[in-house]
Amino acid sequence: MRRPSPFGALWASQGTSNAADGILAAAAPLLMAALTRDPLAVAGMTVAQFLPRLLFALPAGALTDRMDRRWILVGGNLLRGAGFALLATAVALGWESIWLLYAAVFVAGAAETLVDNAALTVPPRVVPRERLERANGRLLATQSVIDAFVGPPVGSALMAIAATLAFFTSAGLFAVAGLAALLLPRLLPTAHERMPGVASASVLAEIGDGWAFFWGHRLLRRVAFISAAINFFATATGAILVLLATGPLGVPEAAYGLFLSVPAAGAILGSLLAEKVIRRIGGGPVTWAAALVPAISYLTLGVSDDLVLVLATMFLAAVATACNQIVVSTLRQAAVPDALLGRVTAAYRLIVLGVVPLGALAGGILGSVLGIRPTFVVVAVGLAIAACLLAPRVTTSALRRAERG
Numbered sequence: 001m002r003r004p005s006p007f008g009a010l011w012a013s014q015g016t017s018n019a020a021d022g023i024l025a026a027a028a029p030l031l032m033a034a035l036t037r038d039p040l041a042v043a044g045m046t047v048a049q050f051l052p053r054l055l056f057a058l059p060a061g062a063l064t065d066r067m068d069r070r071w072i073l074v075g076g077n078l079l080r081g082a083g084f085a086l087l088a089t090a091v092a093l094g095w096e097s098i099w100l101l102y103a104a105v106f107v108a109g110a111a112e113t114l115v116d117n118a119a120l121t122v123p124p125r126v127v128p129r130e131r132l133e134r135a136n137g138r139l140l141a142t143q144s145v146i147d148a149f150v151g152p153p154v155g156s157a158l159m160a161i162a163a164t165l166a167f168f169t170s171a172g173l174f175a176v177a178g179l180a181a182l183l184l185p186r187l188l189p190t191a192h193e194r195m196p197g198v199a200s201a202s203v204l205a206e207i208g209d210g211w212a213f214f215w216g217h218r219l220l221r222r223v224a225f226i227s228a229a230i231n232f233f234a235t236a237t238g239a240i241l242v243l244l245a246t247g248p249l250g251v252p253e254a255a256y257g258l259f260l261s262v263p264a265a266g267a268i269l270g271s272l273l274a275e276k277v278i279r280r281i282g283g284g285p286v287t288w289a290a291a292l293v294p295a296i297s298y299l300t301l302g303v304s305d306d307l308v309l310v311l312a313t314m315f316l317a318a319v320a321t322a323c324n325q326i327v328v329s330t331l332r333q334a335a336v337p338d339a340l341l342g343r344v345t346a347a348y349r350l351i352v353l354g355v356v357p358l359g360a361l362a363g364g365i366l367g368s369v370l371g372i373r374p375t376f377v378v379v380a381v382g383l384a385i386a387a388c389l390l391a392p393r394v395t396t397s398a399l400r401r402a403e404r405g
Contacts, residue, residue, distance in 0.1 A: 003208035007135060009183035011142060014119060015307060016180055017077055018143045020173035022151010023158065024084070026168035026257040028105060029242040030159050033253075036097050041370065043239035043364025046100040050235070050356035052110035053349060060117045062206045063347020065339065069118040069189050073181035076115035083107045090166035096163070121341045124333045125187060133275045136329045138273075140322060144267035152264070156257030180250030210343020213336065219402050220335065220344075222393045223287075223328055226353040230291055230321070230387035232355040233379045236363030237298055239321075244372050248309060250256045259311070266315035271320025282396030283327040290324030291387030293317045302376030327399065334403040 004012065017095040032045050062074060087104040090096060098216035127135040158166035214220060245251040251259045270277075278286060304310055335345045 004086065004183055006185050007123070009180060010122050011139065012125060012183070013073055013077070013124050013177045013180040014139060015142045015146055015179035016173050017080075017115070018147035019151055019339055020080070020084075020170040022147040022149075023155035023166055023170045023173070024108075025147070025153075026152040026155030027082055027170070027262060027349065028101065028160050029164055030098065030253055030256060033100070033242050035096070035101070035241065039240050039243060039367030040364035042100075042243060043367065045101060045105055046360035047357040047364075049109045050103040050115045050353060050360065051175070052106060053353035054111045054357060056110055056390075057117070057346045057350040057354065058207045059203070060086040060114045060209070061210055061349075062122055062345035063114065064118045064185060064208070064342025064346070065206060068186055068201075069122060069342075070181055070184040070187045072114050072118040074178045075182070076118075077178035077181065080108045080115075081110070081178065082097040082169050084174065085169075085171035087099075088164045088171060091167060092164040098218045101189045111317045113349075116248060117346050120329070120332075120345050121338070122182045122184070122187060122239055124338060124341070126185075133278070133326060133330050136326050136333075137271050137274050140271035140329075141212070141268050144271055144318075144322065147237060147264070149264035149268060151260045152257030152260040154257065156254055193371065203375070207346075208303065208341060210340055211347045213340050214347035215346075217402075219337065219394070219398050220332065220348065222390070223331060224348050226287060226291065226386070226390040226394060227328060227352045228323075228355045229390060230294065230324075230382065231297070231352055232323060232359035232362075233355045233383040233386070234294060234321075235359035236366065236379050237301065237376055239360035239363040240367045240372055243367070244301065247332075248305070249310065254320045255363075262311045262316035263314040265321040265402070266318030267273040270319035271326065274326035277323050278327060283331075283399040284396040285325050287394045288325045288387065288391045289320040291383055291391055295383040296382065297380075298376045299380035302373045302380060314324065330404045331399055331402060360371065361372040364395045 004029060004203050010279070018356050028045065029042070036042065083104055087100065090100055104339075123132060123135050123139070158169060214224075242256065245259050246253055293313075294317040297310075297317040300310055300313040332345060332348060363375060363379070366378060371376065
């Protein structure tokens with residue numbers, strides 16, 4: 001049997017873990033909603049899931065630039081598989097609780113922080129620069145198809161049969177993803193390959209080097225701030241979306257995964273069209289769209305009972321967001337030296353994903369105080385204001401200059 005190409009091995013590992021993530025995207029919120037309808041408690045699961053990004057992002061970057069990135073992908077996926085296998089066992093024994101679910105998603109979030117940071121540094125090592133946008137687009141398209149389009153309906157269907165089946169299936173898929181990563185070649189950071197006899201600096205010093213490069217790169221810093229704003233407001237709504245969908249919008253629990261698959265289809269389309277869209281209109285307008293189109297979607301969710309209109313705006317928001325993710329990934333991979341890429345990626349993700357637990361907490365508090373629908377309206381206004389303040393500082397010409405180095 002022919003060994004897959006390095007990019008093929010990465011694609012297989014990421015796609016399989018995306019399938020597990022997609023099942024959990026429906027299964028975990030549905031289990032939480034079955035345990036409580038309190039918006040703050042439901043949002044707390046998102047806080048627990050993304051808090052590791054805030055706590056461990058920088059150490060994860062230093063680790064990525066110190067060791068074979070392949071083994072990070074293997075170990076992190078196997079850890080996630082073990083964690084959800086234990087959760088599934090607890091559910092089977094009738095021990096499910098809010099705090100147990102919080103613990104499971106926290107451990108998985110910590111492992112995912114390591115895996116995602118390492119995975120983002122791999123494409124420049126396995127594909128040439130001129131094919132980076134296409135490679136990133138394929139990875140994002142696969143993630144969108146499986147993680148959000150296929151996985152959630154499967155997760156909802158499995159939950160309708162038995163919660164244990166959903167969580168055991170995810171655990172098995174994470175294990176397969178870890179094994180698939182073994183097919184990658186050695187991915188030691190280039191700094192170690194070029195200077196095998198040079199003693200490593202301390203972890204704190206290496207983290208500092210990565211942070212200094214990130215903070216000193218004006219455009220990368222600007223892109224991080226607008227992306228952080230988008231993520232903050234997206235999570236404020238996403239953390240309580242299950243309550244809006246299964247409540248006022250009247251989506252049956254068994255169909256919740258299908259509800260999530262509609263914006264996932266938009267993300268697929270956006271990732272596939274990104275290369276052409278970016279070349280046609282430039283990265284600057286894409287950044288504007290990635291903020292303003294989701295704001296319109298949140299407003300629609302807050303005021304409309306028309307499910308078709310709601311899903312249409314969610315679809316378009318996902319298209320815009322997916323295109324922007326390609327802009328961001330390509331900028332980072334093209335503008336940052338490989339020897340620093342893990343740490344700079346971690347610094348970037350600390351800003352961009354570090355706000356996610358804060359957004360989830362804000363969404364939960366607003367949902368408890370104002371109600372579910374008013375929260376979506378407030379978030380729409382907040383994101384529109386953030387776009388007007390931050391997006392003008394990210395221009396197409398600046399992006400192209402940075403990518404050329």
